[in-house]
Amino acid sequence: MNVEEARSPETRGPILRFRNVGISIMPYSPLLAAGLATAVGLVLSSVFSTQAPAQTAGSATEPGLACNGTRIFDPFKGPLAGPDLPPGLLPIGDKDKSDILKSGLPCQENVRTTAQADPTGKEANGLANLQRGFDFYSWRTFIALNSPADSTPIDQAQPQTPTKWEDMGNFKQLLDVMLPADLQPPKWPTDRQGMIAERDRLAPKECKTLREDPKYHDRMNVKMIEESFNEPFKTGPLIDQQGHYAIFDILMNREMFKYITVNHLNTKAGQAENADSAVDFPAGQADQPAQAGKPAQPGTLGAFMLKVSWKILSEAEKEAKTFHMVDALVLMPPNADRPDAARPCLPETLGLVGFHAVHKTTGRPQWIWTTFEHVKNVPDKEEVAANDLHGPYNFFDAGCKTDCPAVNATPPRPWDPSPALELRFRADNSYKSQIVRETPLTDAAKHMNTIFHSLLPPDSVWQNYMLISTQWPSAFAIRCTGLHSQSAPDPKTDFVKQPDMTCSPAPTYLANSTLETYSQADSKADAPDTPEVPLATSSCIACHSNAVGFQRPASNREAGRPNLNQSDFTFMLEKAQ
Amino acid sequence: MGHRRKRNAQGAKSATEAGGFSRRTMVAGTAATAVVAAVSHLANPAHAQAPDPSSPQDMMAFLLLSEALTGVNRQLLAPELDKDDPGIDPINIKNDYFRWINAKDETSSFAVMLKFVKDNPKSLPGDIVAFVNTTKDDNIKFLARSIILLWYLGSWYEPKDLKIQAASANPARISSEVVSPKAYTQGFVWQIAGAHPMGYSNLQFGYWSRNPRDPFDQNPLLAPPTTPNLP
Numbered sequence: 001m002n003v004e005e006a007r008s009p010e011t012r013g014p015i016l017r018f019r020n021v022g023i024s025i026m027p028y029s030p031l032l033a034a035g036l037a038t039a040v041g042l043v044l045s046s047v048f049s050t051q052a053p054a055q056t057a058g059s060a061t062e063p064g065l066a067c068n069g070t071r072i073f074d075p076f077k078g079p080l081a082g083p084d085l086p087p088g089l090l091p092i093g094d095k096d097k098s099d100i101l102k103s104g105l106p107c108q109e110n111v112r113t114t115a116q117a118d119p120t121g122k123e124a125n126g127l128a129n130l131q132r133g134f135d136f137y138s139w140r141t142f143i144a145l146n147s148p149a150d151s152t153p154i155d156q157a158q159p160q161t162p163t164k165w166e167d168m169g170n171f172k173q174l175l176d177v178m179l180p181a182d183l184q185p186p187k188w189p190t191d192r193q194g195m196i197a198e199r200d201r202l203a204p205k206e207c208k209t210l211r212e213d214p215k216y217h218d219r220m221n222v223k224m225i226e227e228s229f230n231e232p233f234k235t236g237p238l239i240d241q242q243g244h245y246a247i248f249d250i251l252m253n254r255e256m257f258k259y260i261t262v263n264h265l266n267t268k269a270g271q272a273e274n275a276d277s278a279v280d281f282p283a284g285q286a287d288q289p290a291q292a293g294k295p296a297q298p299g300t301l302g303a304f305m306l307k308v309s310w311k312i313l314s315e316a317e318k319e320a321k322t323f324h325m326v327d328a329l330v331l332m333p334p335n336a337d338r339p340d341a342a343r344p345c346l347p348e349t350l351g352l353v354g355f356h357a358v359h360k361t362t363g364r365p366q367w368i369w370t371t372f373e374h375v376k377n378v379p380d381k382e383e384v385a386a387n388d389l390h391g392p393y394n395f396f397d398a399g400c401k402t403d404c405p406a407v408n409a410t411p412p413r414p415w416d417p418s419p420a421l422e423l424r425f426r427a428d429n430s431y432k433s434q435i436v437r438e439t440p441l442t443d444a445a446k447h448m449n450t451i452f453h454s455l456l457p458p459d460s461v462w463q464n465y466m467l468i469s470t471q472w473p474s475a476f477a478i479r480c481t482g483l484h485s486q487s488a489p490d491p492k493t494d495f496v497k498q499p500d501m502t503c504s505p506a507p508t509y510l511a512n513s514t515l516e517t518y519s520q521a522d523s524k525a526d527a528p529d530t531p532e533v534p535l536a537t538s539s540c541i542a543c544h545s546n547a548v549g550f551q552r553p554a555s556n557r558e559a560g561r562p563n564l565n566q567s568d569f570t571f572m573l574e575k576a577q
Numbered sequence: 578m579g580h581r582r583k584r585n586a587q588g589a590k591s592a593t594e595a596g597g598f599s600r601r602t603m604v605a606g607t608a609a610t611a612v613v614a615a616v617s618h619l620a621n622p623a624h625a626q627a628p629d630p631s632s633p634q635d636m637m638a639f640l641l642l643s644e645a646l647t648g649v650n651r652q653l654l655a656p657e658l659d660k661d662d663p664g665i666d667p668i669n670i671k672n673d674y675f676r677w678i679n680a681k682d683e684t685s686s687f688a689v690m691l692k693f694v695k696d697n698p699k700s701l702p703g704d705i706v707a708f709v710n711t712t713k714d715d716n717i718k719f720l721a722r723s724i725i726l727l728w729y730l731g732s733w734y735e736p737k738d739l740k741i742q743a744a745s746a747n748p749a750r751i752s753s754e755v756v757s758p759k760a761y762t763q764g765f766v767w768q769i770a771g772a773h774p775m776g777y778s779n780l781q782f783g784y785w786s787r788n789p790r791d792p793f794d795q796n797p798l799l800a801p802p803t804t805p806n807l808p
Contacts, residue, residue, distance in 0.1 A: 125657070125665075126665045127657070127665045475665075501780065504668065508759075545781075545782070
């Protein structure tokens with residue numbers, strides 16, 4: 001096993017990492033500590049003019065999605081918070097526009113508590129400045145991942161143009177990694193023919209007949225399990241306005257795949273063998289210059305995972321071309337009552353409605369949680385209250401006046417898809433979800449969306465997607481990992497007896513209306529000012545801090561390293577068979 | 578457990594140097610500090626006017642008062658004041674508490690206490706405590722007790738109930754009200770006890786398998802990380 005076992009007197013077990021690529025987690029970067037922010041900002045003030053984006057692969061020798069290790073701040077003028085865009089902000093200059101769209105996937109966030117690249121690009125406080133930096137990172141990430149797989153610019157993309165993240169060389173579906181014990185272990189060859197052979201090996205046998213037709217052979221396969229139609233915490237399916245299930249899928253990049261397979265975490269047996277080891281996925285890091293005799297290091301992407309939601313498109317929706325579309329073969333989930341029954345394989349055109357991008361970096365070992373949605377998914381509750389509706393929506397009936405389904409209510413049971421109905425929830429389409437967004441977007445997020453939409457052609461399909469927000473751990477460095485300082489403020493006792501897994505996420509809550517539909521903040525009539533109930537309200541980091549694999553609860557740790565969770569903020573390992 | 582954070586404020590000084598704190602924080606280059614900057618204005622004569630949670634002067638006075646009453650440094654009460662991490666506090670429980678106290682105080686005692694702090698910006702925490710202890714106004718004394726309980730428990734105990742209880746030879750149990758879901762997780766009692774409220778924990782999975790740590794342990798839980806390469 002190509003794994004280095006690092007031990008220390010404090011370590012109760014090894015931390016799994018790769019020997020050859022050096023992608024074990026780095027100590028927390030104090031780059032973002034505000035005390036250093038100004039000085040660091042001066043050092044890092046390379047914006048776009050002096051350095052061309054340096055695209056580096058996940059590692060110097062590894063295949064996979066490239067990332068840009070150059071640190072970039074947004075060049076936008078003025079504060080983005082507040083009801084109005086700063087005058088003169090738009091249009092964005094051609095050079096800035098071109099540089100942003102071509103800047104590629106960030107290896108790491110680049111944020112600070114002070115102004116961004118432009119001295120006027122400054123928010124009211126440190127928190128808002130950091131949020132702005134993370135939202136800029138999120139939009140760059142979204143643009144990079146959804147750019148055409150053939151590397152043509154995103155401003156030339158058509159609705160059905162395959163994206164980078166859909167390319168089999170860049171991301172792999174979770175169920176193609178967590179294979180049944182009777183299959184050979186998963187592979188991720190570097191050559192296209194090898195990847196196609198692996199895809200064909202893992203294609204569902206139920207789809208065999210369809211796949212013999214050249215029209216369907218190269219389609220993406222979506223193998224449904226319960227998590228493919230049931231919302232987190234098994235709170236029920238999401239049903240669109242045509243009466244179909246929304247479909248969810250989870251993917252990982254090569255760095256995650258390699259870590260999982262090298263450490264045998266893709267099987268229950270492998271996890272048992274490594275039960276005393278800490279799971280510590282590689283973290284992305286920006287370019288590191290030569291320093292103190294050490295050579296310069298190119299940026300690395302680190303672990304990256306995606307969760308996406310799809311809507312089955314009607315013919316009219318395909319014609320309208322307002323969704324990013326993919327033709328897929330959808331294998332229905334096993335029938336709970338008859339697990340041996342044949343599972344229909346359905347050719348469908350899917351429209352992207354939700355997009356989570358989750359990235360572990362050296363600066364944010366609790367990962368950075370980005371979420372986007374289709375702009376026509378749902379109205380927010382303030383729009384509903386004001387009857388300011390601009391439908392039709394994908395998951396809300398703006399015209400419903402009487403006998404409407406309860407807002408944000410889970411559907412009536414049974415929830416499991418019926419093979420006879422294919423992907424319709426009810427034979428008579430009698431139920432459709434009535435969903436609203438509980439937490440409206442902030443003005444700053446809306447303005448960031450406006451800016452990025454202005455960078456895209458008016459007819460670009462990506463005009464129809466918006467950033468909801470980015471959640472990030474706000475108390476970084478050593479402050480939430482249980483380290484005590486002799487110069488800590490009074491009282492001199494150590495308030496933090498155990499590490500805080502979440503490091504105070506900002507914003508505290510974040511939900512995608514299609515992916516955390518039923519765990520959005522719930523406004524209670526009797527407590528309208530205090531709607532968010534911890535752990536009953538969606539928080540990416542707080543929820544995923546509870547993720548575990550099939551490991552024993554020993555929490556080994558290495559001196560100087562953060563004490564992270566057993567499965568490092570991902571539920572993926574629970575799907576091992 | 579709620580929003581627990583270790584604020585590693587190198588060289589943090591006492592409340593007596595509030596002005597100095599303000600200057601340092603401003604030097605750190607943050608705008609959090611609309612609150613902090615208010616310290617320099619505390620010396621201005623102030624009347625016991627109705628407390629205003631949007632007033633930086635009132636908020637800073639509230640933090641100094643709370644620091645004196647709880648013994649907890651204001652950087653822990655209001656993480657946005659941390660000079661290493663200025664302006665960053667996504668939870669911002671101080672605002673909730675200020676508004677709650679302001680709404681619940683039926684006696685103007687809150688305004689009187691804030692006025693004392695604003696009128697005496699160089700006061701030591703002990704001076705503020707002495708003011709509370711020596712006042713003849715029981716409304717102030719028992720509101721101060723409610724504020725202490727609020728910070729530690731996230732729950733509101735009515736001052737008049739506390740007064741009745743204190744005077745009773747056989748104190749009865751008094752009711753309290755959890756201020757909000759956020760406050761439910763933010764009481765300092767959880768951090769001090771190394772525990773968490775029922776139904777919510779951000780401790781590491783498996784924390785129960787390890788021995789609890791001595792709250793007076795000055796040794797670090799982990800060795801400090803080494804400094805990574807900086808560009």
